[in-house]
Amino acid sequence: MSGFLAVLVIVLIFIVIFQIAKASEYVSILKGEKKARQQSNRINGFLLIAFLVLGLIGVYYCNNLLKGKILGESASVQGEGVDTLIYVTLAITGVVFVGTQILLFWFAFKYQEKEGRKAFYFPHNNRLEVIWTVIPAIALTVLVAFGLKHWFQLTSDAPKDAAVVEITGKQFNWLIRYPGKDGALGRRDFKKIDEAASNPLGMDWDDQLGKDDFMATEVHLVVGKPVKFVIGSRDVIHDVGLPQFRMKMDAVPGIPTTLWFTPKFTTKQMKEKTGNPDFTYEISCDQMCGSGHYSMRGVIVVETQAEYDAWVAKQPLQYSLAHPAPAEAPKADSTQKTVAANIGKP
Amino acid sequence: MSNEATLHSQQEVMHGAHDHHDHEHHHEDNFISKYVFSLDHKMIAKQFLITGIVWAIIGAFFSVVFRLQLGFPDATFPWLESILGHWAKGGRITPEAYYALVTMHGTILVFFVLTAGLSGTFSNLLIPLQVGARDMASPFMNCLSYWFFFLASLVMMASLFVQTGPASGGWTMYPPLSALGDASIGSKIGVDLWLISMALFVVSQLLGGLNYISTLLNMRTKGMSMTKMPLTIWSFFFTAVLGVLSFPVLLSGFILLLMDRHAGTSFYLSDIFIAGKALANEGGSAILYQHLFWFLGHPEVYIIILPAMGMVSEVLAVSSRKPIFGYLAMIGSLFAICILAFLVWAHHMFVTGLNPFLGAFFVLLTLLIAVPSAIKVFNWLTTIWKGNIRFTPASLFSIGFVSTFISGGLTGIWLGNSSIDIHLHDTYFVIAHFHIVMGVSAFFGMFAGIYHWFPKMYGRFMNNTIGYIHFWVTLIGAYLIFWPMHYEGMAGMPRRYFDYSSWTSFNQFGGLNQFISIVVILVFATQLLFVFNFFYSIFKGRKLTEQNPWKATSLEWTTPINPGHGNWPGEIPEVHRWAYDYSKDGRDFIPQTEPIGPNESAH
Numbered sequence: 001m002s003g004f005l006a007v008l009v010i011v012l013i014f015i016v017i018f019q020i021a022k023a024s025e026y027v028s029i030l031k032g033e034k035k036a037r038q039q040s041n042r043i044n045g046f047l048l049i050a051f052l053v054l055g056l057i058g059v060y061y062c063n064n065l066l067k068g069k070i071l072g073e074s075a076s077v078q079g080e081g082v083d084t085l086i087y088v089t090l091a092i093t094g095v096v097f098v099g100t101q102i103l104l105f106w107f108a109f110k111y112q113e114k115e116g117r118k119a120f121y122f123p124h125n126n127r128l129e130v131i132w133t134v135i136p137a138i139a140l141t142v143l144v145a146f147g148l149k150h151w152f153q154l155t156s157d158a159p160k161d162a163a164v165v166e167i168t169g170k171q172f173n174w175l176i177r178y179p180g181k182d183g184a185l186g187r188r189d190f191k192k193i194d195e196a197a198s199n200p201l202g203m204d205w206d207d208q209l210g211k212d213d214f215m216a217t218e219v220h221l222v223v224g225k226p227v228k229f230v231i232g233s234r235d236v237i238h239d240v241g242l243p244q245f246r247m248k249m250d251a252v253p254g255i256p257t258t259l260w261f262t263p264k265f266t267t268k269q270m271k272e273k274t275g276n277p278d279f280t281y282e283i284s285c286d287q288m289c290g291s292g293h294y295s296m297r298g299v300i301v302v303e304t305q306a307e308y309d310a311w312v313a314k315q316p317l318q319y320s321l322a323h324p325a326p327a328e329a330p331k332a333d334s335t336q337k338t339v340a341a342n343i344g345k346p
Numbered sequence: 347m348s349n350e351a352t353l354h355s356q357q358e359v360m361h362g363a364h365d366h367h368d369h370e371h372h373h374e375d376n377f378i379s380k381y382v383f384s385l386d387h388k389m390i391a392k393q394f395l396i397t398g399i400v401w402a403i404i405g406a407f408f409s410v411v412f413r414l415q416l417g418f419p420d421a422t423f424p425w426l427e428s429i430l431g432h433w434a435k436g437g438r439i440t441p442e443a444y445y446a447l448v449t450m451h452g453t454i455l456v457f458f459v460l461t462a463g464l465s466g467t468f469s470n471l472l473i474p475l476q477v478g479a480r481d482m483a484s485p486f487m488n489c490l491s492y493w494f495f496f497l498a499s500l501v502m503m504a505s506l507f508v509q510t511g512p513a514s515g516g517w518t519m520y521p522p523l524s525a526l527g528d529a530s531i532g533s534k535i536g537v538d539l540w541l542i543s544m545a546l547f548v549v550s551q552l553l554g555g556l557n558y559i560s561t562l563l564n565m566r567t568k569g570m571s572m573t574k575m576p577l578t579i580w581s582f583f584f585t586a587v588l589g590v591l592s593f594p595v596l597l598s599g600f601i602l603l604l605m606d607r608h609a610g611t612s613f614y615l616s617d618i619f620i621a622g623k624a625l626a627n628e629g630g631s632a633i634l635y636q637h638l639f640w641f642l643g644h645p646e647v648y649i650i651i652l653p654a655m656g657m658v659s660e661v662l663a664v665s666s667r668k669p670i671f672g673y674l675a676m677i678g679s680l681f682a683i684c685i686l687a688f689l690v691w692a693h694h695m696f697v698t699g700l701n702p703f704l705g706a707f708f709v710l711l712t713l714l715i716a717v718p719s720a721i722k723v724f725n726w727l728t729t730i731w732k733g734n735i736r737f738t739p740a741s742l743f744s745i746g747f748v749s750t751f752i753s754g755g756l757t758g759i760w761l762g763n764s765s766i767d768i769h770l771h772d773t774y775f776v777i778a779h780f781h782i783v784m785g786v787s788a789f790f791g792m793f794a795g796i797y798h799w800f801p802k803m804y805g806r807f808m809n810n811t812i813g814y815i816h817f818w819v820t821l822i823g824a825y826l827i828f829w830p831m832h833y834e835g836m837a838g839m840p841r842r843y844f845d846y847s848s849w850t851s852f853n854q855f856g857g858l859n860q861f862i863s864i865v866v867i868l869v870f871a872t873q874l875l876f877v878f879n880f881f882y883s884i885f886k887g888r889k890l891t892e893q894n895p896w897k898a899t900s901l902e903w904t905t906p907i908n909p910g911h912g913n914w915p916g917e918i919p920e921v922h923r924w925a926y927d928y929s930k931d932g933r934d935f936i937p938q939t940e941p942i943g944p945n946e947s948a949h
């Protein structure tokens with residue numbers, strides 16, 4: 001019923017607008033084309049300048065309203081560079097934005113048709129054209145230079161002592177695997193995947209490196225310690241999106257990818273910083289992956305080394321879950337902490 | 347240029363012959379050959395336009411439906427169930443339906459409306475009229491081009507009604523999602539129909555594009571050297587070149603996808619475990635598809651925007667009563683954009699695991715493309731500077747175009763810088779960027795074109811008052827809708843999400859999403875007003891009483907008010923000057939057909 005009413009109201013509004021429009025057409029014929037044109041010119045000229053002023057106020061207002069809702073400070077060391085670059089770019093593009101919009105609407109208003117005004121025949125001017133080719137080119141070169149400096153830092157190899165976490169996307173959740181004490185992920189083969197046998201990643205149990213690997217439902221990270229994510233997918237393309245850390249990387253079946261960063265704040269600190277008791281570091285899937293894409297949520301907990309160690313101690317090894325029989329836990333060479341060289345793929 | 351002369355004289359002969367033909371028997375009265383399988387470029391233009399309008403209504407309506415979901419995730423709309431059936435059980439659309447709508451919205455608007463509807467309409471209408479030709483180089487191919495588009499439309503439309511629904515993997519149709527029926531219900535027959543439709547569409551684009559290029563290269567009237575052509579024609583030229591060179595690559599990508607789906611090949615597939623079993627495919631690369639797709643995909647965005655740029659340049663010059671500023675620089679920047687458009691595609695792929703070193707080149711080239719864009723903006727600004735501007739709906743939309751092109755182009759500079767793109771990729775920031783710079787701007791260019799050349803198409807005017815209302819609501823609405831989305835994107839809010847309520851990082855925007863959705867509905871209603879104005883004016887609009895209502899210099903206004911097939915009843919006029927002699931030597935405008943006077947100043 002209310003839907004019907006709404007449609008009725010819209011139709012009525014349409015009819016009213018249409019009648020007014022038709023009437024004004026007749027009026028303008030009566031008034032003479034020239035007069036009508038002058039009048040509509042004045043109105044639209046005024047509206048253009050009003051749009052400029054109100055629009056700029058609106059931009060300011062919108063910023064005030066929403067700036068508190070976007071991410072605060074970057075939660076990773078690497079993300080600080082991204083933020084700086086955003087501010088530099090914002091400054092440059094912001095000035096250009098305000099300047100050109102003002103010129104556009106101001107010119108339109110100022111040079112609206114007036115009786116007796118003659119347009120200025122001005123087909124080209126080489127000096128001007130060179131100026132506005134060179135200046136943008138210089139500004140962009142600066143941005144490219146800054147940008148690439150950060151880009152190469154962000155995509156550089158992870159430090160040798162970085163922790164390693166493997167994240168594998170599947171429809172529609174994340175499989176998280178830790179390399180265990182040896183620091184190396186065991187080999188995997190997608191043909192060995194067997195959910196029923198507690199082997200959702202297809203781990204190759206013949207590989208000794210895999211025997212101390214464990215899987216978790218959340219990613220736990222140590223604050224201040226670099227971590228490298230080894231990212232993959234079991235089915236379609238997903239994407240590990242880490243908005244608070246300013247990081248993102250696709251999860252592509254068959255092609256492992258990596259990213260690394262250093263978390264700056266624990267989850268607890270972030271709750272205080274943001275004043276939001278529900279604050280959670282989330283992994284959002286940022287690549288369309290099917291009907292559950294929007295629900296492909298992962299959770300990251302950043303904590304102190306002690307909390308982390310306590311958590312690790314509680315995690316059951318995947319090997320033992322997959323071999324529930326008397327299977328003895330493998331004897332891990334716990335004294336030696338090898339660096340993650342094996343990224344988990346043959 | 348001696349062979350140009352011979353070319354022209356040959357043409358003269360051809361046209362002469364055509365003339366007789368025209369005068370002797372008017373066999374065009376037949377309904378089928380006049381309105382359906384017409385060979386007249388003007389009729390084909392109208393066919394493209396009206397088909398485009400129909401698609402635009404459908405595509406925009408889809409966005410209203412999914413915006414309802416985003417704005418009011420907890421509400422139910424029983425009427426949705428009555429039109430969508432089990433796709434909207436209980437009045438709330440399912441995620442599957444949401445993704446199908448989003449995918450179809452993107453496909454329809456990018457390809458069917460802003461590619462076929464925009465350049466199909468105006469290239470067809472304006473190329474022969476503005477270069478002084480009786481019709482396209484091959485009117486038959488032109489007719490085929492439309493009918494291939496029509497077939498593509500039928501197939502796409504049919505895919506909306508199949509049991510498992512249309513394709514739903516996003517307009518970019520990335521495999522493996524789009525390759526595996528087990529991965530998504532929309533990847534069953536929906537994707538096959540999508541691929542077939544798009545293949546037909548590519549054929550249509552190639553037939554059209556080759557025709558545009560050959561017409562404007564070979565069939566210009568006497569005196570119409572390349573540098574005397576209006577900028578509209580230059581932009582259609584580069585648009586067609588982009589399309590002809592990049593659509594075949596897209597087609598090859600689609601064929602490989604089709605083979606992966608049905609012939610057991612592994613171009614894009616490797617190491618996949620789905621629906622409880624491991625697939626045999628090994629060695630393929632899902633990223634390969636993205637390269638093939640974006641090799642078209644990026645040029646495609648310029649295929650959409652260049653015609654709009656051309657028309658806006660023309661309309662701004664005419665309504666400011668001033669020559670376009672920096673004509674050669676405008677052509678040069680179109681050319682630069684055209685070349686660079688082929689060299690930046692991987693900026694859509696910065697986070698796919700692309701080699702960072704390679705990525706660096708794409709950053710450089712991407713930001714480089716902002717230079718010709720900036721040149722164009724400054725030239726438009728200078729064009730209206732010290733003009734004597736008449737605010738017709740067409741000129742208002744052109745001014746709006748410049749405004750939105752600036753706003754959206756600047757955010758391209760953010761995204762082109764790969765370090766920033768890491769954070770913003772696949773968020774609402776990208777949605778804001780490309781809707782403003784492409785969606786809104788291209789629509790503005792198209793509206794400018796429609797309002798400006800409607801009198802040429804139908805011999806009548808559209809209603810001005812509705813035109814003004816249309817402009818103001820659309821301009822304000824577009825900014826209200828897309829501007830705040832930048833903030834959502836800065837917060838990392840991902841695109842293509844059905845529901846954000848379970849996310850602590852993104853659920854702070856509930857109120858904003860609601861606001862945006864309401865504005866969407868208002869703007870949509872206003873577009874219907876435009877559609878009404880369009881069709882009403884075809885039959886009832888104020889009649890044109892003079893040949894050249896805008897006092898423009900270009901050739902299309904030297905044709906009769908309702909030109910027949912062949913455009914000029916007598917000889918095709920000869921051209922003596924460029925198309926931008928406005929306010930020169932104290933004269934309001936000097937038509938292109940007027941010989942250079944003895945005392946005329948050089949420009």
Ligand code: HEM
Binds near residue numbers: 758780
């Ligand atoms: C100033 C020049 C421009 C630059 C530097 C630029 C840069 C970019 C970049 C880097 C992206 C990828 C963002 C991402 O997915 O993370 C992008 C997306 C996009 N741009 Fe632009 N852009 C520019 C102008 C344009 C223009 C003129 C158009 C269209 C007329 C356009 C249409 C698009 C579209 C459609 C997408 C998104 C496609 C999708 O993912 O669905 N851009 N742009």
Ligand SMILES: [Cu+2]
Binds near residue numbers: 237238294
């Ligand atoms: Cu996903």
Ligand SMILES: [Cu+2]
Binds near residue numbers: 644647690691693
């Ligand atoms: Cu692009």
